Amino acid sequence: MAISRAIDGLNDRIASVVAWGLLAAVLICAVNALIRYSFNLSSNAWLEIQWYLFAAVFMLAAPHTLRRDEHVRIDVVVGRFSRRTQVWIDLICFFLFLLPVCSVILYYGIPFGLESLRSAEMSSNAGGLIVWPAKILVPVGFALMILQGFSEIIKRIEYLRGRLHESAFVKQAHGPQQEIEAIKQANRID
Numbered sequence: 001m002a003i004s005r006a007i008d009g010l011n012d013r014i015a016s017v018v019a020w021g022l023l024a025a026v027l028i029c030a031v032n033a034l035i036r037y038s039f040n041l042s043s044n045a046w047l048e049i050q051w052y053l054f055a056a057v058f059m060l061a062a063p064h065t066l067r068r069d070e071h072v073r074i075d076v077v078v079g080r081f082s083r084r085t086q087v088w089i090d091l092i093c094f095f096l097f098l099l100p101v102c103s104v105i106l107y108y109g110i111p112f113g114l115e116s117l118r119s120a121e122m123s124s125n126a127g128g129l130i131v132w133p134a135k136i137l138v139p140v141g142f143a144l145m146i147l148q149g150f151s152e153i154i155k156r157i158e159y160l161r162g163r164l165h166e167s168a169f170v171k172q173a174h175g176p177q178q179e180i181e182a183i184k185q186a187n188r189i190d
Helices: 002-039 044-067 083-118 132-160 176-189
Strands: none
Touching: 002 044, 002 132, 044 132, 083 132
């Protein structure tokens, strides 16, 4: 469980930092639109930095989303089973889908990102930015997802052994107000 807690903590800290990237992207978008429509000035760099920030939010916060059990599920089917059966389904899906798919993307993403870094790849758009930071997000994001997958596997195995309560990995909020309260509670505890 110490390994699981360390992985959870890492992804929680990354998600907390990356959340500011979303605010930055929104502010850049708003300022860019104001300048473009007010002064008829624009730059591809401003558009690209928005894309990079969104990519960072998406890739680096996805493991945190998995940790909070906020990822897309087919609860209509799985929700009919007992908690133990649901945990077994999670484990099977982590081993058959999450880890293999993330591993393949990581395997191909590392050379993809490193080649872009090595060549100092630039955007083909006039006034565009360097591209490698966005491409490096692919292997980094999927490496973090693999780590979070292992953390989730550890928690579910501990649950099946009777050593962990399901609240450690099951989404607790079901409506918007409950979700807000759960986020507030998580921020107090973490």
